[in-house]
Amino acid sequence: MKRVLVATGGGDCPGLNAVIRGIVKRASQESEWEVIGSIESFNGILREPTEIVVLDNKAVEGIHYQGGTVLGTTNKGGPFAWPIKSNDGTWIAVDRSDEMIRKLQYLAVDAVINIGGDGSQLISQKLYEKGLNIIGVPKTIDNDLSATDFTFGFQTAVQIATEAVDKLVTTAASHNRTFILEVMGRDAGWIALNAAIAGGADVCIIPEIPYDIHKVIKKIESRYHKGRGFCNIVIAEGAKPIDGETVSSVVDEVGYAHRKLGGVAEQLKSELKDAGLEQDTRVTVLGHLQRGGIPIAYDRVLATQFGVKAFEMVLDKEYGKMVAYRHPNIISVPLIEVINQPNFVDVESDLVKTAKGVGICFGDKSD
Secondary structure, three states: OEEEEEEEOOOOOOOHHHHHHHHHHHHOOOOOEEEEEEOOOOHHHHOOOOOEEEOOOOOOOOHHHOOOOOOOOOOOOOOOOEEEEOOOOOEEEEOOHHHHHHHHHHOOOOEEEEEEOHHHHHHHHHHHHOOOOEEEEEEOOOOOEOOOOOOEOHHHHHHHHHHHHHHHHHHHHHHOOEEEEEEOOOOOOHHHHHHHHHHOOOEEEOOOOOEOHHHHHHHHHHOEEOOEEOEEEEEEOOOOEOOOOOOEEEEOOOOOOEEEEOOHHHHHHHHHHHOOOOOOEEEEEOHHHHHOOOOOHHHHHHHHHHHHHHHHHHHOOOOOEEEEEEOOEEEEEEHHHHHHOEOOOOOOOHHHHHHHHOOOEOOOOOO
16 A cells, blocks of 8 residues: 655645645545645644654545534644753754654655645755655745746635725724724735736835835825725735835744844835825724635636646656646646745736726825
8 A cells, every 4th residue: 555645834825735635536546545644734743742644535524614624734843843841941943854754754654745835845856865755735825936927825815815905895984094904915915916906906015116205195086085085005015115114023033043024014004104295094904814715716717737747747757846736737846846935926917907907006106
């Protein structure tokens, strides 16, 4: 009996369960293969006792429309930065990757499918370089991996953000207010841009286009007449003003060091007030609502395609690669390309031109 291990790492994302189901359903057609899952990414392998589960057809019944992941996930720890408490009470990070690979060999694991974003696929590449038979599946609501046209979970996140814009439009109009909606995306503006167009926002501020606060005020004021009117702004968490910095803080927790984004909407509100805007302005931060809940049909289909393709790559021994969507095909690409080429919004793209064509302000020189 051959064995493939599945892990889900990083932030949760709509469609993760559909990928797991796709892998299991495809593997069940090959009598010599068994699928197992590691609880909370690779932590299930690294912990003592080991935390793994058998994934068969019964285990994945009906999970394709559920949010989150039945395996659990984490963006803390991992094989290359496992936190350990020293005798003096301080925490240090240790490399347990060789130990984990030996444990996988002991468990008779022939191949690993690692479902995750850029951080998870960096781990995949490093494990592949150490000789592990590993395949990646792209997962991020941010859609910031250039090797694939889309990542599953992105469209669901856009749908949730669009529904938020729709709701804010009615309350903004009722109270003659300006609303600022902060959405996720880190350094990529895909969620903000798509939600702004779909929801009919007046202003869209994304990381790729630093904004001039006076241009934004000009747009807001154009939406009011004799004190009446409203304006809706969508801003990506990684946005920044011209000659300014992204709003972020450094998290130095051992095994979880990263740059935490958030707070840009409140910063924009303060800038608007300091620059003389008189309109009543309120802030809504959508936060983790974008990552939870039921995946829309598009993401279920894409995630299922990714799961089936990932297992077929195992059969073909296409290790060191990641599943990718290149319209209209599901293909494989080298992991090294994935981690070296992020996907940002092209400011000259048709999508940006479409947004400007319907009057959306980006706060740049063209406004």
